[in-house]
Amino acid sequence: MNNFENSRNLVKTAFDHGITHFDLANNYGPPPGSAEELFGKIMETDLKAYRDELIISSKAGYTMWDGPYGDWGSKKYMVSSLDQSLKRMKLDYVDIFYHHRPDPETPLDETMGALDLLVRQGKALYVGISNYRPAEAEKAISILKQLGTPCLIHQPKYSMFERWAEDGLLDLLGKEGVGCIPFSPLAQGLLTDKYLKGIPEDSRVATSGVFLNEGHITPEKIEKVAKLNKIAGQRGQKLAHMALAWLLRDERITSVLIGSSKPEQITDSIKALENTTFSADELDEINRILK
Numbered sequence: 001m002n003n004f005e006n007s008r009n010l011v012k013t014a015f016d017h018g019i020t021h022f023d024l025a026n027n028y029g030p031p032p033g034s035a036e037e038l039f040g041k042i043m044e045t046d047l048k049a050y051r052d053e054l055i056i057s058s059k060a061g062y063t064m065w066d067g068p069y070g071d072w073g074s075k076k077y078m079v080s081s082l083d084q085s086l087k088r089m090k091l092d093y094v095d096i097f098y099h100h101r102p103d104p105e106t107p108l109d110e111t112m113g114a115l116d117l118l119v120r121q122g123k124a125l126y127v128g129i130s131n132y133r134p135a136e137a138e139k140a141i142s143i144l145k146q147l148g149t150p151c152l153i154h155q156p157k158y159s160m161f162e163r164w165a166e167d168g169l170l171d172l173l174g175k176e177g178v179g180c181i182p183f184s185p186l187a188q189g190l191l192t193d194k195y196l197k198g199i200p201e202d203s204r205v206a207t208s209g210v211f212l213n214e215g216h217i218t219p220e221k222i223e224k225v226a227k228l229n230k231i232a233g234q235r236g237q238k239l240a241h242m243a244l245a246w247l248l249r250d251e252r253i254t255s256v257l258i259g260s261s262k263p264e265q266i267t268d269s270i271k272a273l274e275n276t277t278f279s280a281d282e283l284d285e286i287n288r289i290l291k
Helices: 003-016 034-053 075-089 108-120 134-147 169-176 219-234 239-248 263-274 280-290
Strands: 021-023 055-060 094-099 124-130 151-155
Touching: 003 034, 003 263, 034 075, 055 075, 075 094, 075 108, 094 108, 094 151, 108 124, 108 134, 124 134, 134 151, 134 169, 151 169, 219 239, 219 280, 239 263
Parallel strands: 021 055, 055 094, 094 124, 124 151
Antiparallel strands: none
């Protein structure tokens, strides 16, 4: 099966099961831009009639092209990037446009001003930020509020194994009424039963190893995964279901982003919604394991 047909099956499976939010970025690939191009083809072949039912998001902030305006957060980069993304996806607008990461060189007022401009131009309905730490996020949220284009949502890396969002960010988002949609909720597959008996040949570690490699799969980490897996079993869940439910139990979490390479991974992840309630004892035990 070619890349287009595989991607088409994933998108159609998600849509057919009630998932209407599709999250992209200018640099998703490889090569950069190819994910948006694929999605644009799928929009044309399968989803065009349902555009008004879809939430489509994209981002800019990582390296997209060579030169001084192909990275970070300048107004020129942000505007040019979204124009290119819309062409690749064959869209008139995106529902949410994110700044993908803080820029240490460009003034935050300029980057947030670019997001505001793009909304006023009708190229995005809402804006968000991603990978912003609490202090940076607070400033960005304040600037956007003053501009009249409020920050809708923040996209942090957050899972049982990646909990920096709990150090002030979630409290800030709750106070400001900004949504939160974690990415990598399964820690690139670590928070599943996939690696309990070694590294499968079709796993991300064996095939790409970009974000997860053998160095991450330590005996200590696998021991924690095994203990978490036992709790999940006692709850009548798979570990992946429990890991997603653990995030969704928090009312400050709007949704979670699952990255799937097979249709059955999508349908399996949906089962996490069957039980998102945790007892105090379960949460205490999970925290003890994760320390």
